[in-house]
Amino acid sequence: MRSDEKDTAAPKGEGTATAHRLAAKQQEISVTEFFEKNKQILGFDSRSKSLLMGVKEAVDNSLDACEESGFLPDVIVRIDRLAEEDYKVYIEDNGPGIVHKMMPNVFGRLLYGSRFHALRQSRGQQGIGISATVMYGNITTGKPAHIRSRIEGEDEVAWQMDIVIDTKINRPVVTNDKAFTWDGKEHGTSVEYVTKGRYITGRQSIYEYLRNTAIVNPHARIEFRDPEGKVTVFERATEQMPPKSKEIKPHPEGMEIGDLLKYAHNTAQKTMKAFLKSDFSRITDRIATEILELSGVSPDAKPSGLDRDQSVRIIEAIAKVKIMAPPTDCLSPIGDTLIKKGLMHVLEGMRPEYYATPVTRPPKSVNGNPFTVEAGIVYGGEIPSEGQVTILRFANRVPLLYQQGACAVTKSIMEIDWRRYGLEQRGGKGIPFGPAIILVHVASTKVPFTSEGKEAVASYPELQAEISQALKLCARSLKSHLNKMERKQKTHAKFEIVQEILPDLAKKSAEMLGRPVPDLSRTITKIMNVVWIEPSSKRVDKRRREVSYEIYNYTAQERTLRLHMRLPRECVTLAMFKNPRFLDMNDEGKANWEVCGLAPSTSARVSFELEGELADTFDIDDVYVSGINPVHVMGAEALPGDWGIKGLEITETDESDLAEEEEEAAEAEDLGDE
């Protein structure tokens, strides 16, 4: 890096002298100073974005810290407008707190933090954010940031201090450092800073960011007070903490020369071979030897002495050697149930008609970094049906609000032909239209962003293929839902006939003729000729929900059949196991029920209670049937072959009396004559 040079116009012929003179002036500028001049790299390129970026960095850090220490996050965000473009931002969490002597570095020094050299799935991957926020506030308003923190423990005391960053030397300058009593706070950190900014509403607003954060972090409680004083609380939707992500060593694939040099100079290992073997994942003794032989570097050489030339050769050698893909168990995806729960919790107000079962893809890796893709689709209800669908992009549980067009997620969405899945799309390309929200989450030890602003995921083919896969799986369940709804509408008509019109017809005609009301069961059987399964659900209280399936046999013969559904296991109550129609349930929550010998014109009921916070994630229409020819069933799908459960074999033979549907002749055409 070079400082700006004002007087470089040196006279000709004095080249050498000038170079020396310039060399005296050239100095390494601090990282802080560099960023001060290149704010846009960090995403501080507009007033409204600056305000959002600050909140985002602080909230990301808070959530990371809470999760690492096992606390269910409680995050408070408050924004006050001081002047036209001056805002006071306050963020408080209930994280583990920061030890007193580290506070200045965490908030007042760029590129400081433990995460920079570690590889694990976390929100703030560069450790640059919060201090950049503090610095931006310093620069634009001249005011220090006010930090408070208390760590857990009876004897601990809370500390507070004001911090400004000396941008020349990338060091914090601390004032008013003192201990205090933080009433009612057992542990946690708060940061308050004044910054130039602009508060906006809409798609790229702080509100939107917090709302989307709540969707993918259902274990967090987020309270937000906007500059108007309006308070919104995104309550915790689950007490279940996401599993902790594991730290892994870097994988050699995709490593840059600079990375290798940095690792080599910092290692505790004494020899090159030991360095390769123990500081990287997937390098065995044999592979280490092979690499060193190929690159001509001595196995016993000191890593600290590695030069540029040697590291180029090592990188080249790594490309030639076959190395196993990195371990993938270090990732912590949100999981289908919690994605659904989060979506339901936050989008409740839109009364969506359908939540497609979210998909979590098995992990893959790109450039030596494991990643996994998750997707979900929400459809219908009060989601606006005009215009393009809403795309919610997330990377390591952080919402991405900017640069939608440059993102691999958007590109994957645009390449899918959504018309096949029931959404409108012009020419089968581009962002589809309709009442849908599409969610995509990319989790990785190192999400490949297109820039330091971390706003768009880079389009690696491996990554994009996974995103497409996840979306298509989700879209397929959307399509099957839409088909189901269409069928339901059609079959509802028949239900109306037998449940309402025919009984009325029987009653009225009997009344007029002065005769007894006829028994309709045989007539109804002839009209329906199906087994009708009618799901219903009732909320008992906040945590309990009663689900039942009424099974009507509107066929002429006795029926034995099984019902299958996948229940959220943790919500199943003991009473279910005592139900005589209940057969069994496996580890995935796939439950089987049997209804035996259901006589014509009779009905049976399968009902159970679900209890707990995930009770409402169960979709009552997702019910499957076996033991009966599915053409004789309305209200449930045939048990799919790939469901992993063997259904009941069909033993009955049906008399082939599937009545031909006759259409009423269109006759009214020329009755407008008289």
Next chain:
Amino acid sequence: MATNERQKAAMDQLTTVVGRVYDQMRDGDIPLMSLPLRSKKNIEFDSRHSVWKYGSLQTNRTAKTVQGAQMMLRTVYTADFINAMIRENKSSTLREMYYISEGWSHAKFDSQDESNLLAEDLEIIAGCMREDFKLRPEESGAHLYGNLDIRTMTKKGMKDFNCIDDVAETGFAVPYNVEREIFEIRKTDAKFVMAIETGGMYARLVENGFPEKHGAILIHLSGQPGRSTRRLIKRLNEEMGLPITVFTDGDPWSFRIFGSIAYGAIKTAHISEYLATPTAQFIGITPSDILNYKLPTDKLSDQDVGALNAELSDPRFADAFWISEIQAMLDMKKKSEQQALAKYGLDYVTDTYLPEKLTDMGVL
């Protein structure tokens, strides 16, 4: 049959219809009702009455479809309603029945057309007339002017009227029921009947003294003539031996007015022998008149062309006269109105056009 007997018969018929639906349910069958297909595809010439009636094609209403089940339920509710009206000696308009159906849950009519069609269905199924069901149309609309003595029911009993002396210039308003018990045709010296489509032309002929001068009974149809109007025309023809002539605009819809008077309407083909007058003659305006009299014209609209083409495939119009006239209109792409004759002055129609046409037709 006297009124009481006919109404008793109607009640019995309706009860039988409901009884059939009931029996099918009692026997565990899907209720089914068969009706003649009410479409121009199913219109046949009845040579005995010289009118067009429904043929043998049937349509089935089955309780298997929501529409069919609903129609059946409506049938039962309507039958019950009519029987109650007959018992209580009340009558109601079709529109009133439409509103009464508000309380019939699934049998509620969604539009007035539905209740009108159902009333006709019941006539067909029960073999009765709507008038027997005490259902009347909203208004008859037709008026009569000419030297004709009638005796008809008033609030004060049967009264005599002369349809020139005892009426205003608008004529005598034709009631919805013109059956003999309440409407007697007593005496006339008229030589023919002229049914007229538009009120303007009817008023012109009355003003010009055409009925008195030529011995005509004028009937103002006001558009498509209602059932009682057609029934009255037929009675004048049958009972008084008067020739019937029809004078309309020169457009495709007017041809249908003539068709319903002379051949029978598709909607009421089950009672064509009561309503249609096979010997009725069409005066004009014909497409030939438009040419011969050089009448002012309008361009045919797309709907007009569609209606003309539909008439070409209508068996009632499948004779040489109509085919050539319809084809001529399609070729000239023009239509004209009765009142276009005023181009030649207000008296032209009574002094020239009608005498010429009626003389050609042998009426005068």
